[in-house]
Amino acid sequence: GAGVSQTPSNKVTEKGKYVELRCDPISGHTALYWYRQSLGQGPEFLIYFQGTGAADDSGLPNDRFFAVRPEGSVSTLKIQRTERGDSAVYLCASSAAGQGGQYFGPGTRLTVT
Amino acid sequence: SQQGEEDPQALSIQEGENATMNCSYKTSINNLQWYRQNSGRGLVHLILIRSNEREKHSGRLRVTLDTSKKSSSLLITASRAADTASYFCAPQTSGSRLTFGEGTQLTVNP
Numbered sequence: 554g555a556g557v558s559q560t561p562s563n564k565v566t567e568k569g570k571y572v573e574l575r576c577d578p579i580s581g582h583t584a585l586y587w588y589r590q591s592l593g594q595g596p597e598f599l600i601y602f603q604g605t606g607a608a609d610d611s612g613l614p615n616d617r618f619f620a621v622r623p624e625g626s627v628s629t630l631k632i633q634r635t636e637r638g639d640s641a642v643y644l645c646a647s648s649a650a651g652q653g654g655q656y657f658g659p660g661t662r663l664t665v666t
Numbered sequence: 667s668q669q670g671e672e673d674p675q676a677l678s679i680q681e682g683e684n685a686t687m688n689c690s691y692k693t694s695i696n697n698l699q700w701y702r703q704n705s706g707r708g709l710v711h712l713i714l715i716r717s718n719e720r721e722k723h724s725g726r727l728r729v730t731l732d733t734s735k736k737s738s739s740l741l742i743t744a745s746r747a748a749d750t751a752s753y754f755c756a757p758q759t760s761g762s763r764l765t766f767g768e769g770t771q772l773t774v775n776p
Contacts, residue, residue, distance in 0.1 A: 557708075584762060586762070586763070586764075588764075593768065594768055595754050595766030595767050595768050595769050596709065596754075596764075596766050597766075598763040598764065598765060601762050601763055603762075608762070609761060609762065609763060612763065642707065644708065644709070646709075648762075651761075651762040652696060652697070652758065652762065653697070653714060654699060654711040654714050655699075655711060655764060656711065657701075657708040657709040657710070657711075658708055659707050659708040660707050660708055
């Protein structure tokens with residue numbers, strides 16, 4: 554596709570459940586980023602991939618959060634034992650290189666009840 | 667923190683007027699980027715200004731950068747109702763992460 558896509562667009566889950574959020578970056582972009590955004594706040598960095606490897610995962614809040622990008626394209630953000638505080642919009646972005654403008658997807662709105 | 671901090675938090679103007687938003691940051695940067703966000707979903711990259719540039723234009727957008735004051739401004743000229751959105755600045759250092767502030771909510775009234 555022409556842009557970054559994310560699925561699902563909305564996800565409602567119960568506290569304690571496991572969720573997976575998917576990101577399809579722009580074809581050919583080697584850099585992929587995950588951010589999350591709470592209402593009224595700016596996006597908060599979670600993790601950055603360069604190719605298949607996580608180059609910077611210092612933004613992951615705790616070990617319940619994990620992300621993979623096994624073939625250097627699609628990425629999955631995985632959240633175990635979800636908590637109500639995990640409710641947010643999860644944004645994915647990609648770029649052709651590690652520096653420069655990032656192209657964002659529409660986000661996945663996660664609601665933990 | 668390399669977080670960009672936008673000012674003002676909210677700005678309301680009439681269509682046709684100019685809108686100016688400011689950004690301050692704390693440490694040395696490679697570049698500074700401005701993004702727009704409509705309705706709390708995906709961000710759109712507007713413009714990037716490198717640390718060795720002082721001014722950049724793109725259509726109705728004008729960005730300035732003063733590295734001595736660690737500040738940047740975004741000017742939108744001849745604003746339109748469709749410019750209503752949140753605007754974020756994002757300083758970028760040698761790493762790749764972008765660190766956003768809380769943004770400026772711009773409302774352009776028809």
